[in-house]
Amino acid sequence: MSSFLYSVGRRAFAARKAVLALWLLVLAVAGGAAGLLNKGLDNSISIPGTESQEALDRLSVTFPQTSGASAQIVVVAPGGMRDPVVQREVERAVDELNDVPQRSQVVSPYQTDFGGAISESGQAGLIMVQLDGEIFAIGEPAKDRIVQITHELQERLPAGSQASYGGQLFSQKLPGVTVTEALGLVIAIVVLMITLGSFLAAGMPLINALVGVGISMTLIFIATAFGPITATTPLLSLMLGLAVGIDYALFIVSRHQQELAGGASAQEAAARANATAGSAVIFAGLTVMIALVGLGVAGIPFLTTMGVAAAVGVGVAVLVSVTLMPALLGFAGDRMRPRPRKRRTKPAFGERFFGGWVRAVTRFPIVTVLAVIAVLGLATVPAAGLRLALPDAGALPKDEPARVTYDLIDEHFPKGFNGPLIVTANIVTSTDPLGLMADLKAEIERLPGVADVPLATPNPTADTGIVQVVPEGEPDSAETKQLVDDIRSLRGHFKDTYGIDIAVTGFTAVGIDVSAKLGSALLPFGVVVVGLSLVLLTMVFRSIAVPIKATLGYLLSIGASLGVVKLVFQDGWLAGAFNVENTGPVISFMPIVLMGVLFGLAMDYEVFLVARMREEFVHTGDARGSINSGFVSSARVVTAAAVIMFAVFIAFVPEGDANIKPIALGLAVGVFVDAFIVRMTLVPAVLALMGDKAWWMPRRLNRVLPSFDVEGENLREELALADWPRPGADDAIACDGLRLADPSSGRSIYAGVGFFLPRRGVHVVRGGAEPAVTALLLTLSGRLKPDAGKLKVLGHVLPARAATVRSQVAYVDAGEGGAEAVRLALREEPAVLVLDRTDRVSDPGERRAIRGLLAGTGITVVAGTTGLAEVGDVLPESPWATASDLRPAGQPRTLSGAIR
Known part of the structure; x- marks a missing residue:
């Protein structure tokens, strides 16, 4: 990934005018399509199957x-x-x-x-x-x-x-964007200028975010032509797109400035920044997208649509960041290069501040851990009483006509008149439908919590009857929910007594069922999110303890944010400060959306902060020192990113739509808690407490689990080996100091292996044991990762370019597949063909067939055997006698011929 993004960065920098024009063209075309295809937004919420x-x-x-x-x-x-x-x-x-x-x-x-x-x-x-x-x-x-x-x-x-x-x-008002939301962008610009040091550098992330948001918003309105989309969907996409678009670009620009300060040319700095910070951006974006798409786990159509739309917005932000940002950096050129500073006798303020911070939280790590858990645990307690409901007119501003009507009804009538229930009955078998409906009315009137039953009537064909029930409580009250449960509990009684089946419906009952379905979806969704975080973080950090710690920290952030939302929107704490005009249950899908979005953002901060610590530990082996140096080098940018996200989210609270306000506040609190309390306080303390054990991972798991290089270590290796073994070298395979270990035992199979194989011709690798030869051939073909050493195949560094090598190098087990397997492999026209266990081909006809297939192909063939004599009639009569005789580690290594 880092190598690919390096190439993208260089090309986008060079073709900056074309890249900018292309993105502006995409924005214009998408905007035109949205204007033609937009069918409007649907603010109704329902769940089929309830x-x-x-x-x-x-x-x-x-x-x-x-x-x-x-x-x-x-x-x-x-x-x-x-x-x-x-x-x-x-x-x-x-x-x-x-x-x-x-x-x-x-x-x-x-x-x-x-x-x-x-x-x-x-x-x-x-x-x-x-x-x-x-x-x-x-x-x-x-x-x-x-x-x-x-x-x-x-x-x-x-x-x-x-x-x-x-x-x-x-009761539903289509949300819009006010001037208040723009204040978040103003704060973002100020933070960017302080962090990046110039207005030019600060403007680039903002342009990046606006282009991405513009495209994602137009895509949402285009999608209205294909199905209903709730009015909350574009607001959520806008809020997320602005936040991640600015932050992702900030990471790339900040790394670009570091590369420029190190003396790299503007183009090289942009390419390296795109490769390193861009890799982390892609990982961070993927985690957010997967979590958002994971909202589909709930099986609720409108929520799935909302999650997919927001995920597309994040995906567009990632794509724009890794392509448009290098182009914008190209327009800036050397003007982004930091000015040379006079020799400093003491660290800068930022280094002193963050250095002091990390030293303070790690001085007595157990105290820090217990304090953070106690504070966030206390903030989580109110979340246990969080109630969910769909918003009605009571959530509108007090001067809205529908809200005025709601309040007048509430003043003069029982509260349930704002949300009556409808009880339906299948009465097709009744011989006295009017009498039956009167009986149903009388029974329901006796239930506790019923204020009135103004209507009980059959339809004109007398096959369906309805009973209108006015609850004593408000539509979103616990009393009304209990009344719905009580009526449904009488289903068996009505079936036995009157031979009818009933159901409770109406706007209020639909809201209760939606809330119940969303509430029941929280646990499976949480399991998916937590499980996903463990796998992804294990891939990145090659550790067991770090992912577990990160996941537990995420759960603390979620609990605290839900607790604050409950205090503000349900209990009325600081309701005036946040312009919350009506307290009560929060919108039903808030918790699950908050869990999905905050998961991705929490993983962003974990990656950007802890990846630097891991990098330092890998290079130095000093667990305590790596925490300090990694924290100081990354905390400044993480702080800026968190402040920007907090500002963007909190700006949607005072004047925002009633549906989006609790989500925005939850995200703002969650980002603040996760970045500053969990990632920048709890995480260093836990890592200091664990020491070297924090980075332990079972060897077998390390080999099996895919690796995600977010810090560009593979790219640095590629750049370092660009002119190895010599400038302009065109070897098929070059290796030096190669070490292979047995995956099960960890003992060396080979150590210090080194040879160069030219392109074309047939080369034989001979070893004393068949499994050892197989391991080497799998390594040369990009299918097994070496433990140490230098290795290039067809000019590509391994393991960094393993995917590219696998696409150009065919591996065939000749002893198992014979001539047919070789024939199929050659159809793919590989540049290198690796033949394993050639000495196991016993049938003379098969041996001659393989020999005929390989003759005159003009490709590089590497054959493995435990003895040269056994492959004499399998391989063509080219000068294949040039072979390397490899022995297990610790034994002398000799060459049976000159490698040409």
């Missing part, structure tokens, strides 16, 4: 008058709803509402036998408007007409009276 949703779907067929979206108009008249003037004007408005487009039915407050409602005081009444279709299917003409009729009614009512519209149809 009882409430299935019942609602059935009602759309059997009782369509009750299955669509609904609206309410509340009328408050100090003189009473029975005042003749008030009643005349209200009934006139009802008549006008009957002409509204997509209207299914309108219920007057005076139709008390059919769902109409007048408050106990007689001063307030409800007009119920049932529409044909779900919220997103109701057109603007219908909404506008309801609003107009309400305003006209208000003008006609006696002085002091009030008419206000609201209900389910108006």
Whole structure:
């Protein structure tokens, strides 16, 4: 990866105008496509398969008058709803509402036998408007007409009276972006200027982020042509895209400045920065993307769409960062080079500050560990009482008409009128449907928590009945949830007594079911995320303890952020400071989205901080010293990245959409806690406590597990061996000091192996034991990693370029596959053919066939054997007698001929 990104960086730097023009063209084309294909956003949330949703779907067929979206108009008249003037004007408005487009039915407050409602005081009444279709299917003409009729009614009512519209149809407000969110970008620019030292350097990450966000946002609106997308989706993608786009570019620019300060040319510095920091960016981006796509584990369509859209946004940010950033660095040229500083007699402030920090937290590591766990554990305690629900009009700003209506209903009617339940029953077998519905009404009225049952009626065909139930509690209250459970618990009773099957549905019941489904998905999703983090971090750090420590730290960050969200949005702590107008349960999908996003961000900080510590430990072997030096060299950039992310997220809280506010606050708290308390305080203390054991890994696991080179160690090896064994060398294989070990025992098979094989011709590798020869041939073909030494195959350094070597070098077990295996391998036209166990081909016909296949191919052939005599008639009569006689480690090594 680092080698590939190095090449990308050099080419993008050189072709900077073309790269910039290409990305701007992509942005323009995507923007045009979005304008043509955009079908609008859908802010409704449902989960197929839940009882409430299935019942609602059935009602759309059997009782369509009750299955669509609904609206309410509340009328408050100090003189009473029975005042003749008030009643005349209200009934006139009802008549006008009957002409509204997509209207299914309108219920007057005076139709008390059919769902109409007048408050106990007689001063307030409800007009119920049932529409044909779900919220997103109701057109603007219908909404506008309801609003107009309400305003006209208000003008006609006696002085002091009030008419206000609201209900389910108006309960969702499409979110937008305000000036407040831009403050996060202002803070980001300030932090970038302080960190990078110039306005030029600070502007590049911002350009990078804006291009990436622009493309990802247009892709979301293009996707609306293919399916519904919630209005929260683009906001989440915007928030994440800005944060990671700026941070990822910051890491690359910062590394570029370090390379320039070391004396590299501008192009070489950009290429190396792209190779090293870019590798870490790709790993970090992949972790965020995998976690976001993992939201699909919950099996909830809208959440899966949200996760995929956000993952695409992060992916675009990564792609833009590793291609556009080198091009922008090309435009800057040498202007990014730090000015030479006078010889310093003492460390800079940043080095002193972070040096003092790491020394303080590692001086008494056990005290630091216990203190951090105690503080974050205490912050996590409130999370146990977190309640989840879907937002309704009560979450809107207080001056919104739907919120005004919600509050008026709450003031004059039982709280449940803002979220009535619908109990459906299959009554097709009943001989007295009206009597049956009356019996159901009577039984449900006796349940605790029921304020009123205003309607119980069969449909015109008498095969489906509905009972409208008004709870005593608010729609998102625990009492209403309990009432839903109580009604559902009577299913067996109703089946035995009346022979009917019931279901509870309605907007409120759908919200309860969605919240329950999302809550049950947290555990499996958490298992997936935690398991994924263990595997990925083990690949990066080649350690057992570091991934476990990182994962436990992530869980502390999640717990603390959920605890703070609960205190603010549910308990009202500092609610005024965050402009939280209505406290109560938080949106249902907040915890699972927070877990997914924060997982990726936490792994970012872990990689950027601890990778430097590991690098220092590998070079020095000093566990304690590597913590200090690695921390000081990376803490400055990690601090800047965390501050930028915190600023971007927190800016979405004060004026943000009600759905995104708790997610934004949770991410802001999570980033702060994870970066400064977990990664920069707890992690150094744990590593200091463990010493060398922190970097231990079983040898067998180390060999089996893939390696992810985030610090560009392979690239440095490639650059160091660029002119080895000699400038312009064109050997097929070159090795020196090669050491191979038995994977099971760790004992050396070969040590100090060194030879050079020219291109073309046939070469024989002979050893005393067959497994040892096989191990060497697998190593030469890029399929086994050497323990030490230099090795280049076809000019590619191994193991750095193992994938490239495997694509050009064919490995064949001749003893197992014979001539047919050789024939199949040659079809792929490899540059090198490695033949193992050639002395095991016993059939004379097979031996002649292999010889004929190899004759005149013009490729390099490396054959392995335990004795030269046995392969004489298998290989062509080219000067293959040049061979290396390899013996186990500790024994003399001789060459049986000159290697030509």
